[in-house]
Amino acid sequence: MASICSVLPALLCKFPAIDDGTIRLARKTIDDGFKGFVRSYGDAIDTVVQPLQWFLNYLEGAFVASPWILVLIVMVAVVYYGSRNINITIGTALSMIAIGLVGLWNDTMITLAMVTVCTLISILIGIPIGILMARSDRVQAIVNPVLDVMQTMPSFVYLIPVVMIFGIGKVPGLIAVVIYAVPPMIRLTNLGIRLVDQEVLEAADAFGSSAWQKLKNVQMPLALPTIMAGINQTIMMSLAMVVVASMIGVGGLGKNVLQAIANQFFTVGFLNGFALVGIAIIFDRTSQAFGRRLQKHSEVIHG
């Protein structure tokens, strides 16, 4: 190395970084600017997201405070009507009972409430953005790199600004989870709409459909299998992220996992881990079976 550097000009050998002073100044300016922003607008932002807090608290309260047997019955009913599959339903009941037996019922309810809210918000945000992306190549060109950043940026990094703005609690956790879980929803909505058969779209045009009628009657229904896959992915990613979000104050199974890591509680860690796996499988199988049921019309019976 040294021998090569002796013949090369110094500029080409050691990377000419911007000097430390300038970087420090830039860092300080940005940090101060952001802190200033948080100081002036933090309260306003808190007020805006207050409904989320209420909704979260309400749902969590409902899940935790209801008698377990009621929750179990509702869950089994939802799973059955979603999947119409007796195996999935029995599996759901057994996993929930196992979770209850090892004393994780309340924590599981908290996590369930969190994942439900996160998934709903991701769908509410993801589908409209996905539709906009599918309608315009320009929007797609802008949104795609943003999604890339959201998916590859280590989640701990964006926890920093989230905590700076919202402090520690459920809402910042929710925002962190949504940032992590919404990209597949957006991407698959976009993809699903773009893959809709051109012939069918042409037919819709030929009959004089307006843009809204085309979206409602043709694009969304035909994109539904892909959109369902997006919802499924979003649920899975929310579940994964709930553990990370426990670092900033989200309770439930994730918090137990975090404590287990800190204290090297092998059994506690795995029990909570398996509880998460149980919920994940219930959500996954139910949503997939539901998606397949919606596609019943694509079964070929005749030639």
Add this chain to the structure above:
Amino acid sequence: MASHAIEVKNLYKIFGPNGGDYVDAVKRGLGKAELNEKHGHVLGLQDINISMPAGGVMVVMGLSGSGKSTLIRHINRLIDPTAGEVLYDGVDVCKMSDNDLREFRRHKTAMVFQKFALLPHRTVLDNTVYGLEIQGVGKAESEKRARGWIERVGLQGFENHYPNQLSGGMQQRVGLARALTNDADILLMDEAYSALDPLIRVDMQTVLLDLQKELKKTVVFITHDLDEALRLGDKIAILRDGRVVQQGTGQQIVLSPADDYITAFVKEVNRGRVINVETIMRPLTGNPEGLPLAMGMVLESAARAMTGAHVNAAHVVDENGRPIGALDLPTIISAMVTPTSHEDKRAA
């Protein structure tokens, strides 16, 4: 409901980002190959002038790449022309605002597609009401009308099936029912039967002809099959490389093909089932003799009737039974077999 004629005038379509820049060059004689090679634009249609008869079936025939599907998409403007006019009832479709165009498509046109283009998540009934649903017609009313048409195309009992559960022929019946339920003056059929088996195709042609007898819509039918064109068309236009090479009635095209290209097509046609008796009859001299034949009878039927009755001579009568011409068996036979003039043309 009186249908109106569709007039296509000086229509040009050049595909590419700056198609409009090359219209004048094409008018001055720039060819399709040259346009593509030098300028990277594709000549879709050039100088199309067709008058499509009101209440009749206009067939546009051509092989793939001839521009026939492009042409039919100009009538409801699924494709915008580069230059020219498409007039319906005196209004240029190409100049309509988005709103007017949508209304025009909703109420004046209905289209049947080669690959059916049905909505896979809707049942036959829900597919059939699609046009009316878009127009905002109430559910009860539109379902009533849809059921009527489903029955007319022979699909009763399948109302609650999904398209995937039907065969190709049945799916296209749904496509036809969907178009007819729209109750539009113009029926656009884009290679509607090309994806069907030959027997089912003939079957569907019969369905269309039977319906057309009472509906009298202005039908534009695209096909690559000359037999189909001759069977259905009141008027036929033959397209090649985006240009009309010949237009006229089936009789005119079979009897006097405009060039070698059409001659080659026409050679394979069963002339006995296309040419009518009045096309080859000679003027009446003296008293009508032999078997009376109705106007519009094809040669094959005439020959069968005459041989069945063991007569050599016949005369043609019009709708009122008045004799208008005469012909004999040898004339019919010689018109049915390909005349030598065509062979000469091919040899030349």
